[in-house]
Amino acid sequence: MGVGNVARFGFRAWRPVAGGRIRVFTIVLEWVSLSWLQALVLAVVQGLTEFLPISSSGHLSIVSKLFFGDDAGASFTAVTQIGTELAVVIYFAKDIVRLVAVWFRGLVSAEVRRTQDYRLAWYVIVGSLPIGVLGLLFQDVIRSTFRSLWITGATLIVFGVLMGLAERFGQQRRAQDQLRLSDGVAMGFAQSLALIPGVSRSGGTITAGLALGLDRPTAVRFSFLLAIPAVFAAGLSEISHVFEPSPYGLQPSVAQMVVATVVAGVIGYAVIAWLLRFVERHSVYVFVWYRIVLGLVLFGLLGFGVMQP
Helix, strand or coil: CCCCCEEEEEEEEEEECHHHCEEEEEEEEEEEECCHHHHHHHHHHHHHHCCCCCCHHHHHHHHHHHHHCCCCCHHHHHHHHHHHHHHHHHHCHHHHHHHHHHHHHHCCCHHHHCCHHHHHHHHHHHHHHHHHHHHHHCHHHHHCHHHCHHHHHHHHHHHHHHHHHHHHHCCCCECHHHCCHHHHHHHHHHHHHHHCCCCCHHHHHHHHHHHCCECHHHHHHHHHHHHHHHHHHHHHHHHHHHCCCCCCCCECCHHHHHHHHHHHHHHHHHHHHHHHHHHHHCCCHHHHHHHHHHHHHHHHHHHCCCCCC
Protein backbone atom coordinates (compact mmCIF):
# COMPACT_ATOMS: atom_id res chain seq x y z
CA MET A 1 0.00 0.00 0.00
CA GLY A 2 1.27 3.45 -0.80
CA VAL A 3 1.69 6.26 1.65
CA GLY A 4 -0.42 9.40 1.74
CA ASN A 5 0.52 12.85 0.53
CA VAL A 6 3.83 14.39 1.56
CA ALA A 7 3.65 17.84 3.14
CA ARG A 8 6.52 20.20 3.90
CA PHE A 9 6.87 23.11 6.25
CA GLY A 10 9.94 25.35 6.26
CA PHE A 11 11.24 28.33 8.15
CA ARG A 12 14.40 30.41 8.23
CA ALA A 13 16.70 30.80 11.21
CA TRP A 14 20.01 32.55 11.83
CA ARG A 15 22.98 32.52 14.12
CA PRO A 16 26.07 34.74 14.41
CA VAL A 17 29.44 33.48 13.17
CA ALA A 18 33.00 34.76 13.43
CA GLY A 19 33.76 38.24 12.07
CA GLY A 20 30.35 39.66 13.00
CA ARG A 21 28.66 37.98 10.09
CA ILE A 22 25.27 36.30 10.24
CA ARG A 23 24.62 32.91 8.73
CA VAL A 24 21.04 32.30 7.55
CA PHE A 25 19.83 28.75 7.06
CA THR A 26 16.53 27.07 6.26
CA ILE A 27 14.96 24.25 8.24
CA VAL A 28 12.43 22.07 6.46
CA LEU A 29 10.12 19.67 8.27
CA GLU A 30 8.53 16.93 6.18
CA TRP A 31 5.64 14.69 7.16
CA VAL A 32 3.36 12.22 5.42
CA SER A 33 -0.41 12.61 5.63
CA LEU A 34 -2.56 9.55 6.26
CA SER A 35 -4.78 8.18 3.50
CA TRP A 36 -8.33 7.01 4.21
CA LEU A 37 -7.41 3.38 3.51
CA GLN A 38 -4.54 3.58 5.98
CA ALA A 39 -6.74 5.21 8.61
CA LEU A 40 -9.36 2.46 8.31
CA VAL A 41 -6.80 -0.36 8.36
CA LEU A 42 -5.14 1.07 11.47
CA ALA A 43 -8.55 1.56 13.13
CA VAL A 44 -9.39 -2.10 12.56
CA VAL A 45 -6.00 -3.13 13.97
CA GLN A 46 -6.58 -0.92 17.02
CA GLY A 47 -10.04 -2.34 17.65
CA LEU A 48 -8.91 -5.96 17.27
CA THR A 49 -5.80 -5.69 19.45
CA GLU A 50 -6.56 -3.12 22.18
CA PHE A 51 -8.09 -5.59 24.64
CA LEU A 52 -6.16 -8.70 23.67
CA PRO A 53 -2.88 -9.08 25.62
CA ILE A 54 -0.78 -8.68 22.48
CA SER A 55 -0.14 -4.88 22.39
CA SER A 56 -2.27 -2.65 20.19
CA SER A 57 0.42 0.05 20.03
CA GLY A 58 2.97 -2.56 18.94
CA HIS A 59 0.66 -3.85 16.22
CA LEU A 60 -0.13 -0.33 14.98
CA SER A 61 3.58 0.42 14.77
CA ILE A 62 4.38 -2.84 12.95
CA VAL A 63 1.48 -2.61 10.47
CA SER A 64 2.05 1.07 9.68
CA LYS A 65 5.81 0.67 9.16
CA LEU A 66 5.58 -2.61 7.23
CA PHE A 67 2.78 -1.63 4.83
CA PHE A 68 2.78 2.18 4.90
CA GLY A 69 6.47 2.94 5.36
CA ASP A 70 6.05 5.08 8.49
CA ASP A 71 4.88 4.88 12.09
CA ALA A 72 1.23 5.59 12.93
CA GLY A 73 2.48 7.72 15.79
CA ALA A 74 1.89 7.71 19.54
CA SER A 75 -0.78 10.41 19.26
CA PHE A 76 -2.85 8.47 16.70
CA THR A 77 -2.65 5.43 18.97
CA ALA A 78 -3.71 7.35 22.07
CA VAL A 79 -6.65 9.12 20.42
CA THR A 80 -8.09 6.00 18.74
CA GLN A 81 -7.93 4.32 22.14
CA ILE A 82 -10.67 6.72 23.22
CA GLY A 83 -13.00 4.78 20.90
CA THR A 84 -12.06 1.43 22.36
CA GLU A 85 -12.38 2.76 25.90
CA LEU A 86 -15.86 4.07 25.07
CA ALA A 87 -16.62 0.46 24.20
CA VAL A 88 -15.50 -0.50 27.73
CA VAL A 89 -17.72 2.20 29.24
CA ILE A 90 -20.74 0.98 27.26
CA TYR A 91 -20.08 -2.70 28.00
CA PHE A 92 -19.53 -2.15 31.73
CA ALA A 93 -21.97 0.77 32.05
CA LYS A 94 -23.93 -0.75 34.93
CA ASP A 95 -20.76 -1.61 36.86
CA ILE A 96 -19.28 1.84 36.27
CA VAL A 97 -22.44 3.71 37.32
CA ARG A 98 -22.65 1.57 40.44
CA LEU A 99 -18.99 2.14 41.38
CA VAL A 100 -19.16 5.90 40.79
CA ALA A 101 -22.36 6.22 42.82
CA VAL A 102 -20.96 4.12 45.66
CA TRP A 103 -17.71 6.12 45.68
CA PHE A 104 -19.56 9.43 46.08
CA ARG A 105 -21.84 8.00 48.77
CA GLY A 106 -18.84 6.59 50.55
CA LEU A 107 -17.32 10.04 50.94
CA VAL A 108 -20.04 10.84 53.51
CA SER A 109 -21.11 7.39 54.74
CA ALA A 110 -18.95 5.17 56.94
CA GLU A 111 -21.24 2.22 56.23
CA VAL A 112 -20.74 2.51 52.46
CA ARG A 113 -16.97 2.79 52.95
CA ARG A 114 -16.99 -0.74 54.32
CA THR A 115 -18.39 -2.21 51.07
CA GLN A 116 -16.29 -3.99 48.47
CA ASP A 117 -17.61 -1.74 45.68
CA TYR A 118 -16.32 1.37 47.47
CA ARG A 119 -12.90 -0.20 47.89
CA LEU A 120 -12.92 -1.38 44.26
CA ALA A 121 -13.57 2.18 43.07
CA TRP A 122 -10.54 3.36 45.03
CA TYR A 123 -8.43 0.50 43.64
CA VAL A 124 -9.22 1.74 40.12
CA ILE A 125 -8.32 5.33 41.04
CA VAL A 126 -5.06 4.41 42.78
CA GLY A 127 -4.11 1.94 40.06
CA SER A 128 -4.55 4.63 37.40
CA LEU A 129 -1.99 6.98 38.94
CA PRO A 130 1.31 5.31 37.88
CA ILE A 131 0.63 5.37 34.14
CA GLY A 132 -0.62 8.96 34.34
CA VAL A 133 2.47 10.23 36.16
CA LEU A 134 4.98 8.26 34.07
CA GLY A 135 3.16 9.16 30.86
CA LEU A 136 3.59 12.87 31.59
CA LEU A 137 7.22 12.52 32.67
CA PHE A 138 8.33 10.49 29.65
CA GLN A 139 5.95 11.68 26.91
CA ASP A 140 8.74 12.79 24.56
CA VAL A 141 10.58 9.48 24.86
CA ILE A 142 7.30 7.60 24.36
CA ARG A 143 6.71 9.42 21.06
CA SER A 144 10.22 8.73 19.75
CA THR A 145 12.76 6.34 21.32
CA PHE A 146 10.29 3.79 22.72
CA ARG A 147 8.73 3.34 19.28
CA SER A 148 11.75 1.51 17.88
CA LEU A 149 10.65 -1.85 16.47
CA TRP A 150 13.69 -3.50 18.08
CA ILE A 151 12.20 -2.53 21.44
CA THR A 152 8.74 -3.69 20.33
CA GLY A 153 10.07 -7.11 19.29
CA ALA A 154 11.94 -7.56 22.57
CA THR A 155 8.98 -6.58 24.74
CA LEU A 156 6.61 -8.82 22.78
CA ILE A 157 8.81 -11.81 23.58
CA VAL A 158 9.85 -10.95 27.14
CA PHE A 159 6.39 -10.07 28.37
CA GLY A 160 4.92 -13.01 26.48
CA VAL A 161 7.19 -15.30 28.50
CA LEU A 162 6.22 -13.51 31.73
CA MET A 163 2.53 -13.98 30.89
CA GLY A 164 3.12 -17.67 30.33
CA LEU A 165 4.89 -18.00 33.68
CA ALA A 166 2.04 -16.18 35.44
CA GLU A 167 -0.51 -18.49 33.80
CA ARG A 168 1.52 -21.57 34.77
CA PHE A 169 2.45 -20.71 38.35
CA GLY A 170 -0.25 -18.23 39.46
CA GLN A 171 -2.68 -19.77 41.96
CA GLN A 172 -5.74 -18.13 40.34
CA ARG A 173 -7.91 -18.60 43.43
CA ARG A 174 -9.11 -15.08 44.23
CA ALA A 175 -12.28 -13.60 42.70
CA GLN A 176 -13.34 -9.95 42.39
CA ASP A 177 -14.72 -9.76 45.93
CA GLN A 178 -11.23 -10.63 47.19
CA LEU A 179 -9.37 -7.82 45.44
CA ARG A 180 -7.00 -5.83 47.65
CA LEU A 181 -5.40 -2.38 47.44
CA SER A 182 -2.04 -4.04 46.80
CA ASP A 183 -3.56 -5.66 43.68
CA GLY A 184 -4.62 -2.26 42.36
CA VAL A 185 -1.17 -0.78 42.98
CA ALA A 186 0.72 -3.70 41.43
CA MET A 187 -1.55 -3.91 38.39
CA GLY A 188 -1.36 -0.12 38.06
CA PHE A 189 2.42 -0.22 37.79
CA ALA A 190 2.15 -3.14 35.36
CA GLN A 191 -0.23 -1.04 33.26
CA SER A 192 2.32 1.79 33.13
CA LEU A 193 4.78 -0.51 31.35
CA ALA A 194 2.40 -0.40 28.37
CA LEU A 195 3.80 3.05 27.59
CA ILE A 196 6.41 0.97 25.75
CA PRO A 197 4.91 -0.50 22.53
CA GLY A 198 4.94 -4.28 22.63
CA VAL A 199 4.28 -4.64 26.36
CA SER A 200 0.45 -4.42 26.09
CA ARG A 201 -1.62 -2.62 28.70
CA SER A 202 -4.02 -5.52 29.10
CA GLY A 203 -1.15 -8.00 28.86
CA GLY A 204 0.76 -6.31 31.66
CA THR A 205 -2.23 -6.01 33.97
CA ILE A 206 -3.52 -9.53 33.29
CA THR A 207 -0.03 -10.94 33.86
CA ALA A 208 0.25 -9.08 37.16
CA GLY A 209 -3.23 -10.18 38.21
CA LEU A 210 -2.53 -13.85 37.49
CA ALA A 211 0.81 -13.65 39.30
CA LEU A 212 -0.98 -12.16 42.32
CA GLY A 213 -3.37 -15.12 42.45
CA LEU A 214 -6.47 -13.61 40.80
CA ASP A 215 -8.53 -15.89 38.59
CA ARG A 216 -8.51 -15.08 34.86
CA PRO A 217 -12.00 -13.51 34.61
CA THR A 218 -11.28 -11.24 37.59
CA ALA A 219 -7.87 -10.21 36.24
CA VAL A 220 -9.39 -9.40 32.82
CA ARG A 221 -12.41 -7.48 34.16
CA PHE A 222 -10.31 -5.41 36.55
CA SER A 223 -7.85 -4.77 33.72
CA PHE A 224 -10.67 -3.26 31.66
CA LEU A 225 -11.89 -1.06 34.53
CA LEU A 226 -8.36 0.03 35.37
CA ALA A 227 -7.77 1.24 31.83
CA ILE A 228 -10.68 3.67 31.64
CA PRO A 229 -9.28 6.70 33.54
CA ALA A 230 -5.74 6.35 32.19
CA VAL A 231 -6.63 5.80 28.53
CA PHE A 232 -9.22 8.57 28.43
CA ALA A 233 -6.73 10.98 30.02
CA ALA A 234 -3.99 9.96 27.57
CA GLY A 235 -6.29 10.25 24.56
CA LEU A 236 -7.63 13.66 25.52
CA SER A 237 -4.12 14.98 26.23
CA GLU A 238 -2.92 13.81 22.80
CA ILE A 239 -5.76 15.32 20.75
CA SER A 240 -3.88 18.60 20.45
CA HIS A 241 -0.72 16.81 19.31
CA VAL A 242 -2.20 14.44 16.76
CA PHE A 243 -2.81 17.19 14.17
CA GLU A 244 0.51 19.01 14.69
CA PRO A 245 3.16 18.62 11.96
CA SER A 246 5.67 16.18 13.41
CA PRO A 247 8.61 14.10 12.19
CA TYR A 248 7.18 11.20 14.21
CA GLY A 249 4.40 9.30 12.48
CA LEU A 250 1.76 9.64 9.79
CA GLN A 251 -0.47 12.71 10.04
CA PRO A 252 -4.26 12.14 10.03
CA SER A 253 -7.01 14.66 9.35
CA VAL A 254 -9.77 15.48 11.83
CA ALA A 255 -12.32 13.46 9.84
CA GLN A 256 -9.99 10.46 9.66
CA MET A 257 -9.43 10.53 13.41
CA VAL A 258 -13.16 10.67 14.12
CA VAL A 259 -13.95 7.76 11.79
CA ALA A 260 -10.97 5.72 13.00
CA THR A 261 -11.99 6.22 16.62
CA VAL A 262 -15.57 5.10 15.94
CA VAL A 263 -14.48 2.04 13.93
CA ALA A 264 -11.99 1.02 16.62
CA GLY A 265 -14.70 1.35 19.27
CA VAL A 266 -17.25 -0.81 17.45
CA ILE A 267 -14.75 -3.59 16.83
CA GLY A 268 -13.37 -3.24 20.36
CA TYR A 269 -16.84 -3.85 21.86
CA ALA A 270 -17.07 -7.18 20.06
CA VAL A 271 -13.58 -8.15 21.22
CA ILE A 272 -14.47 -7.41 24.88
CA ALA A 273 -17.46 -9.75 24.76
CA TRP A 274 -15.40 -12.48 23.08
CA LEU A 275 -12.40 -12.21 25.41
CA LEU A 276 -14.48 -12.39 28.61
CA ARG A 277 -16.09 -15.61 27.37
CA PHE A 278 -12.76 -16.99 26.18
CA VAL A 279 -10.85 -16.59 29.47
CA GLU A 280 -13.60 -18.34 31.43
CA ARG A 281 -12.79 -21.59 29.62
CA HIS A 282 -9.27 -21.22 28.22
CA SER A 283 -5.78 -20.27 29.34
CA VAL A 284 -3.83 -17.33 27.87
CA TYR A 285 -1.18 -19.57 26.29
CA VAL A 286 -2.44 -18.84 22.77
CA PHE A 287 -1.53 -15.18 23.32
CA VAL A 288 1.83 -16.16 24.83
CA TRP A 289 2.86 -18.15 21.77
CA TYR A 290 1.48 -15.51 19.41
CA ARG A 291 3.59 -12.82 21.07
CA ILE A 292 6.76 -14.92 20.95
CA VAL A 293 6.31 -15.88 17.30
CA LEU A 294 5.46 -12.30 16.28
CA GLY A 295 8.50 -10.97 18.13
CA LEU A 296 10.82 -13.47 16.42
CA VAL A 297 9.31 -12.72 12.99
CA LEU A 298 9.76 -9.01 13.64
CA PHE A 299 13.42 -9.53 14.55
CA GLY A 300 13.87 -11.46 11.30
CA LEU A 301 12.26 -8.71 9.20
CA LEU A 302 14.44 -6.08 10.87
CA GLY A 303 17.60 -8.18 10.65
CA PHE A 304 17.18 -8.82 6.92
CA GLY A 305 16.36 -5.19 6.22
CA VAL A 306 12.76 -5.79 5.13
CA MET A 307 11.64 -3.22 7.71
CA GLN A 308 13.32 -0.23 9.27
CA PRO A 309 13.15 0.16 13.04
